[in-house]
Amino acid sequence: VSARGRVLLVDDRPEILGFMLLGLELAGFEVEVARSGEEALARLGEHGADVVVTDIFMPEMDGLEAIDRIKARFPRTRIVAMSSGAAGMQDYLASARLIGADATLLKPFATSELVRLVRELSGQVAEDAPRQPAGI
Amino acid sequence: VRIFPRRNLAYRLALLALIAALPLALVALAHRVPPAVVIFTLAVSLIAAHAYARGKMREMAALADMAGRVGGNEPLPAPFASSVAQIQRAAVEEAERTRDVFIATLSHELRGTLTAMLGWLETARARIGERATLEKALDIVLRNARQQARIMDDLLDVSRIVSGKLELSAGPLELARLAREAIETAAPAAAEKAIALRLAAHEPVFIEGDRARMLQVIGNLLGNAIKFGKAGGWVSVSVERAGAQARVTVADNGLGIAPEALPHVFERFWQAHPAAPRARRGLGLGLALVRDIVELHGGRCRAESMGPGRGAHFTLELPLLANLLQSLSPEAGDDAECYLNGLGVVALDQNDDTLSWLQHLLATHGAMTWKAHTVDEAVALVAREHADILISDCALVGPGEELIRALHAAPAQKRVSAVVFSSHPTEEECRRALAAGYDAFVAKPCDPGVLLRAVKAAVERRRA
Numbered sequence: 001v002s003a004r005g006r007v008l009l010v011d012d013r014p015e016i017l018g019f020m021l022l023g024l025e026l027a028g029f030e031v032e033v034a035r036s037g038e039e040a041l042a043r044l045g046e047h048g049a050d051v052v053v054t055d056i057f058m059p060e061m062d063g064l065e066a067i068d069r070i071k072a073r074f075p076r077t078r079i080v081a082m083s084s085g086a087a088g089m090q091d092y093l094a095s096a097r098l099i100g101a102d103a104t105l106l107k108p109f110a111t112s113e114l115v116r117l118v119r120e121l122s123g124q125v126a127e128d129a130p131r132q133p134a135g136i
Numbered sequence: 137v138r139i140f141p142r143r144n145l146a147y148r149l150a151l152l153a154l155i156a157a158l159p160l161a162l163v164a165l166a167h168r169v170p171p172a173v174v175i176f177t178l179a180v181s182l183i184a185a186h187a188y189a190r191g192k193m194r195e196m197a198a199l200a201d202m203a204g205r206v207g208g209n210e211p212l213p214a215p216f217a218s219s220v221a222q223i224q225r226a227a228v229e230e231a232e233r234t235r236d237v238f239i240a241t242l243s244h245e246l247r248g249t250l251t252a253m254l255g256w257l258e259t260a261r262a263r264i265g266e267r268a269t270l271e272k273a274l275d276i277v278l279r280n281a282r283q284q285a286r287i288m289d290d291l292l293d294v295s296r297i298v299s300g301k302l303e304l305s306a307g308p309l310e311l312a313r314l315a316r317e318a319i320e321t322a323a324p325a326a327a328e329k330a331i332a333l334r335l336a337a338h339e340p341v342f343i344e345g346d347r348a349r350m351l352q353v354i355g356n357l358l359g360n361a362i363k364f365g366k367a368g369g370w371v372s373v374s375v376e377r378a379g380a381q382a383r384v385t386v387a388d389n390g391l392g393i394a395p396e397a398l399p400h401v402f403e404r405f406w407q408a409h410p411a412a413p414r415a416r417r418g419l420g421l422g423l424a425l426v427r428d429i430v431e432l433h434g435g436r437c438r439a440e441s442m443g444p445g446r447g448a449h450f451t452l453e454l455p456l457l458a459n460l461l462q463s464l465s466p467e468a469g470d471d472a473e474c475y476l477n478g479l480g481v482v483a484l485d486q487n488d489d490t491l492s493w494l495q496h497l498l499a500t501h502g503a504m505t506w507k508a509h510t511v512d513e514a515v516a517l518v519a520r521e522h523a524d525i526l527i528s529d530c531a532l533v534g535p536g537e538e539l540i541r542a543l544h545a546a547p548a549q550k551r552v553s554a555v556v557f558s559s560h561p562t563e564e565e566c567r568r569a570l571a572a573g574y575d576a577f578v579a580k581p582c583d584p585g586v587l588l589r590a591v592k593a594a595v596e597r598r599r600a
Contacts, residue, residue: 013248013252015252015256015276015279015280016248016251016252016255018255018256018272018276019252019255019256019258019259019273020255022259022263022269023255023258023259023262026262026263057244084243084244084246084247084248084251106247107247107248107250107251108247108250108251108253108254108255109251110254110258111255111258111259111262112258
């Protein structure tokens with residue numbers, strides 16, 4: 001039986017947040033969403049999260065900066081970087097890994113792939129420091 | 137800096153010979169010098185011109201050669217290398233950067249829309265029993281698929297234009313009406329940002345153009361203005377005549393354009409705010425297409441802005457349709473001015489609905505109307521009722537010309553005016569109808585005012 005993990009999704013497209021949220025909720029996760037890097041940091045400050053899944057191309061604070069700041073303030077949180085970067089350009093997913101992303105997802109991806117990754121990473125968090133099941 | 141030393145001596149001599157020989161030949165011609173001398177000097181100037189042109193071509197070839205060597209990292213003549221190569225390298229780098237940004241943006245847009253579509257289709261399949269989720273999924277998939285289709289259309293248009301394969305199907309086009317149509321299409325997007333759309337068009341303005349393409353042009357400008365508009369702001373479209381030009385202006389009180397960006401706004405792949413929120417970014421194709429299409433119509437466009445935060449004006453100028461309608465110059469759109477006091481009108485149309493509409497319209501403005509379904513019927517009615525004007529839907533080149541000939545065959549009917557009222561006329565039909573003797577050409581459908589003014593003006597012209 002898997003522990004219920006907390007997931008924060010960050011993307012500036014609500015349409016992409018929407019299906020990810022439904023997919024992860026169906027898999028038993030507690031999910032929050034944020035539309036920007038700033039908002040993501042605020043949400044993490046309030047409730048924390050085991051796994052953050054963030055887009056890399058975002059206006060204002062870009063995804064790489066967000067990853068860097070999340071890693072600095074919430075070192076236990078696992079991070080998945082999503083990108084639609086083009087070949088031939090700078091390889092943003094590689095940069096994300098370098099900065100501290102634990103896994104990467106190239107858009108478009110299957111929801112099952114997202115769920116598998118998040119489950120794996122939240123499992124690692126649970127092993128690091130087993131969470132107390134909330135209430136009984 | 138002497139880029140082309142010595143070897144171009146011949147070319148310089150040729151230029152001198154050209155400068156000297158041509159005036160000599162002209163002077164000789166003017167002073168009735170024997171033809172042999174004139175021919176000789178002309179021949180010298182021609183040979184000189186030829187040599188000059190060859191020299192020019194050699195110069196081009198040398199430049200191309202240098203450019204090639206820049207790419208191959210070969211050493212260049214010192215003065216040339218430092219200046220020209222630098223400029224070339226900068227240009228190549230800029231072009232590469234623009235191309236990379238474009239490819240990245242395109243990939244981002246396509247993958248983004250595809251991610252949303254695939255994700256929601258999966259969700260819909262997993263939750264097939266939940267009607268609300270299904271509906272939401274379908275809406276999102278539709279919206280994203282449409283956006284992809286738009287991107288593909290723009291890309292195709294650009295490639296057509298670049299390869300010179302964009303074909304226009306031109307015909308008489310009324311811009312005020314077209315602007316109204318574009319505004320109706322843009323209304324939902326404007327409403328989302330609470331942007332007020334205004335139209336200032338006080339007279340019909342005709343150009344010769346491709347309806348779908350010009351709609352695309354005005355639509356792109358409107359979309360752009362809304363995209364960069366302030367929430368709660370306004371976007372206004374005005375259509376007017378300015379001398380021999382039709383002028384369309386799309387203005388907004390939105391983000392504005394920085395002075396250094398102004399010269400680039402119509403460039404292909406250029407983006408206003410690469411770091412702007414997604415909703416404000418694009419592929420940099422919209423305004424480039426506007427410029428390309430307007431130029432294909434023989435027009436020009438320009439962008440003006442007082443600077444960031446102070447709105448922008450986009451102005452198109454297109455040649456007016458050389459059509460009699462242009463001279464009608466109705467001072468105001470007031471139908472009361474179009475009182476057709478007791479005029480006798482014969483209306484010829486295949487369609488009963490159109491005939492009824494015409495009869496009603498003309499009757500409410502004081503005219504007597506007789507309906508005809510065939511050319512013979514129409515000609516007979518004009519003769520019998522001593523009508524002042526014939527309105528005909530017959531734009532077909534053959535029958536339309538026969539009709540006007542038959543109408544004006546009788547001396548008593550020489551002063552009967554004739555107006556073609558036809559849908560989707562081609563430019564050729566329009567020209568030939570006017571040449572055949574029609575007084576005006578009104579494109580169907582049109583505002584009642586346009587037709588009434590055309591009728592009135594046609595009658596006044598014949599009486600004058």
